[in-house]
Amino acid sequence: MFATGTVAGGFLAAVVFQNPFPVLVSGATLDMLTGWGFQPPSGELLPPEIFALTPRNLLLLIGGGVLVGFGTRYAGGCTSGHGITGLALLQPQSMIAVCCIFAGGMLASHLVVPRLH
């Protein structure tokens, strides 16, 4: 039920009440992205370099999804479960999880993403 609502909310926010501005990331981020070979965001929330349905992207999207799904169940939570709820409730397991979640994300973002254009 909650997931269904989330889908509906996403539709409302992204389609019905669409933001007319592109994602306004920092200048440093824009430089970094273009340096990697990505187009700067111009109205879409997700980069076509990764989300357009090419064979490589299919692997990347599904594979990334597998990591997210597997890791979430293994860790017993995600950025919402551990990162928000767990930290809000001051749970030590969540503090560890969040540190490692960010470490994993940093690894991906620094080592792999620059090569994904």
Add this chain to the structure above:
Amino acid sequence: MRYLPYLLSGIVFGFLLVKAEAVSWYRLQEMFHLQSFHMYGLILSAVITGHIGSRIVLQRAGRPSVEGTPIAKPVKPPGRFRYPLGGLIFGFGWGLIGLCPGPIFAMVGSGSLGALLVLGGALHGTWLYGALQHRLPH
């Protein structure tokens, strides 16, 4: 319609995720390179709100939830390896595609086929965990 509170909070959740751009891969890369306060501000305000809100809710001991059950602080299962290892694996995937479970659903709602593929992968990932879990350190 006793599930209405869940549906409504889901709608609010998905709506706010998109409006806050927490679903945007661009914002995630910005975050992982510490190039803006945006995502950290979002997480910080959510954690603070959650902390205050849950304190209020938990202090009203005895008042039941919408399902009639008592409200108690959820207990995370014990484990030494599952939290760091699961976190690393999840985080790596998150860094690559810029979507975690909430945003996956929200972006499916926005019409993204790519997000739908990610959802398919994620569901398989949860199945894969189930298949392997007795062999994994926890």
